[in-house]
Amino acid sequence: MLRVGLTGGIGAxxxxxxxxxxxxxxxxxxxxxxxxxxxxxxxxxxxxxxAEFGEKVLTPEGALDRPALGAVVFADEERRRALxxxxxxxxxxxxxxxxxxxxxxxxxxxxxxxxxxxxxxxQFDVVIVVDASPATxxxxxxxLRGMPEADARRRMAAQATREQRGAAADVIIDNDGPREALExxxxxxxxxxEERAAGVTPEP
Numbered sequence: 726m727l728r729v730g731l732t733g734g735i736g737a738x739x740x741x742x743x744x745x746x747x748x749x750x751x752x753x754x755x756x757x758x759x760x761x762x763x764x765x766x767x768x769x770x771x772x773x774x775x776a777e778f779g780e781k782v783l784t785p786e787g788a789l790d791r792p793a794l795g796a797v798v799f800a801d802e803e804r805r806r807a808l809x810x811x812x813x814x815x816x817x818x819x820x821x822x823x824x825x826x827x828x829x830x831x832x833x834x835x836x837x838x839x840x841x842x843x844x845x846x847x848q849f850d851v852v853i854v855v856d857a858s859p860a861t862x863x864x865x866x867x868x869l870r871g872m873p874e875a876d877a878r879r880r881m882a883a884q885a886t887r888e889q890r891g892a893a894a895d896v897i898i899d900n901d902g903p904r905e906a907l908e909x910x911x912x913x914x915x916x917x918x919e920e921r922a923a924g925v926t927p928e929p
Contacts, residue, residue, distance in 0.1 A: 727832045727922040728824070730848065732840035732890065733855030735880050736862035736870075738900040738907065742855050743836045745911040751834040751918075752827040754820050763815040764789050773811045778804075799879050813843065832922050841885040841893045851921065853914065854894035856887065857901045 731746070733739035747753040763770040766788050774794070775783055782794040798805040820835060827833050834853075837845060846852050857865075859881065866877035891897060896914055900907050 726829050727918060728849045729832065729834045729918060730840050730845065730852045731834050731836045732838060734862055734884050736865040737855045737857040739836065739855040741907060742898055742911050743834065745908060746834050746915060749915045752831045754823050754833060754835045756816055756837045759816045759819045760812055763812060763819060770812065770815050777807055777811060799883055832918055841890050846893050851895045852893055853896045853898060854890045855898050855900050861901050
């Protein structure tokens, strides 16, 4: 099994790279999707979040109110760490379960937004960083996602810097341009991953 960690700043285009890699044959494990799964109504994860942050982070139906929780944790580093201490162990356990089910010959790509922040580089054979300039990230968040600029800047600032991600990378995929320029870059990286998995080359 070749274990690949995929990360990138918010708005860099990591999700599109993940989609392309999955279309080529990677087994994709999406930490964001798992993070949602482990705090669904009725889960121990949601109960722990409610106990830590109070009923104000729940909807009237008892589900997690993500905007309300986000407003708390992105404004206070200590509260963000408290949330991570609840969610991250649950995500890691579920990710490990899915990885075990993938099979020994698989190329497993774990899409982990906070891979660098969590210093998880040693858990992977290859770390891929999807890179875009801060100006591009901000434009995509505001123009394409409709995020208020202040919120977008706050979320960008809460993540690792571009330089920190670059220093952690084995492979950097430039996604500062149009989407049509991305596919051939990702396909070339996939070819190198296949060669690495087959033992043809020692590095990605």
